[in-house]
Each structure stands twice: as structure tokens, then as C-alpha cells.
Amino acid sequence: MIVDNTDGKSENLGIVSTEKALAIANERGLDLVEVAADADPPVCKVMDYGKYLYNKKKREKAARQQQKQIEVKEIRLRPKTDDHHLGFKVRDARKWLKDGMKVKVRIWFRGREITYPELGREILDKVATQLEDVAVVEQSANMDGRSMLMVLAPATDKKN
Numbered sequence: 001m002i003v004d005n006t007d008g009k010s011e012n013l014g015i016v017s018t019e020k021a022l023a024i025a026n027e028r029g030l031d032l033v034e035v036a037a038d039a040d041p042p043v044c045k046v047m048d049y050g051k052y053l054y055n056k057k058k059r060e061k062a063a064r065q066q067q068k069q070i071e072v073k074e075i076r077l078r079p080k081t082d083d084h085h086l087g088f089k090v091r092d093a094r095k096w097l098k099d100g101m102k103v104k105v106r107i108w109f110r111g112r113e114i115t116y117p118e119l120g121r122e123i124l125d126k127v128a129t130q131l132e133d134v135a136v137v138e139q140s141a142n143m144d145g146r147s148m149l150m151v152l153a154p155a156t157d158k159k160n
Contacts, residue, residue, distance in 0.1 A: 030049075031048065032045075073103050074106060077106070078110070086126070093152065094134055101154070102153050103135070105150045107149075121141050127150070135154060138152060
């Protein structure tokens with residue numbers, strides 16, 4: 001079966017031999033493109049294949065531009081970080097969460113600090129409670145090598 005798609009309107013030309021279909025495509029200066037190879041008989045279209053690929057690429061590019069990219073920001077802290085410094089970091093995280101970004105909060109342990117992971121967990125819990133009005137905990141605090149990591153995502157159901 002062959003479908004003529006030269007002027008934008010799909011016109012069914014019926015079941016035609018391959019040689020005749022190629023002759024029709026060559027006569028019009030277009031390409032014969034197999035659309036459904038598994039069908040019985042296979043379905044082909046007479047069209048400008050280069051123009052088809054160009055339009056397909058344009059549609060895909062427009063779809064990518066419409067997608068929303070979620071950016072992930074990271075805050076790095078230490079177990080000995082004081083409350084004043086933590087306030088600055090929480091303020092930045094709040095701003096990023098309101099802008100729709102995800103925030104990773106990482107506690108770095110150096111030397112023997114690694115033997116007190118509960119200090120890092122306390123800081124992460126404190127950050128989570130301070131940001132609970134704008135964020136939800138997507139990944140709870142867990143150890144990742146010499147650091148402890150927690151991921152916060154923007155709360156979608158709550159108004160900022």
C-alpha cells in the first residue's frame with residue numbers, strides 16, 4: 001500500500017508494486033519512505049524525507065525547550081558549623097527551594113569527626129525542620145563515604 005503525502009493531504013493510492021511506487025516518487029522528485037514494515041502489505045509514503053527530518057528535529061527541539069529542568073544545588077556543612085553560619089545556608093536553601101530547585105545538604109567529616117555521625121544527623125534534622133514549610137525530605141540523611149547527605153525537594157502542595 002502506498003500513501004501520497006505531497007501536498008500535506010494524505011491520499012491513499014492503494015496497493016502498488018515497489019517498482020511503480022518508486023516510479024511515482026521519482027516522477028514527483030520525492031522519496032519513497034517505508035512507514036510500517038510489519039503491516040501486510042508494507043505501508044510506504046511518498047514525501048520529502050529531508051523536510052520530514054527537519055520538521056521532526058524542530059518539534060523535538062521545541063519539546064525540549066518546554067521541559068522544565070530541575071537544577072540541584074548543594075550546601076556543604078561541617079559538624080562544627082555554628083548556628084549563625086547555618087542560618088545563612090538555610091536562607092540560601094529556602095530561596096533555591098522557592099525557585100523550584102532541589103537542594104542537597106552535605107555534612108563533611110574530617111579526621112576523627114567521622115566517629116560522631118549523630119552530630120551530622122542533628123544538623124541535618126535542624127535544617128529539615130527549619131525548611132519544612134517550603135521543602136519535603138526526598139532522601140533522608142545517610143552516610144556516603146566521609147560525608148552525610150540529605151536531599152530536599154520543593155513542597156508543591158504548600159503555598160510559599
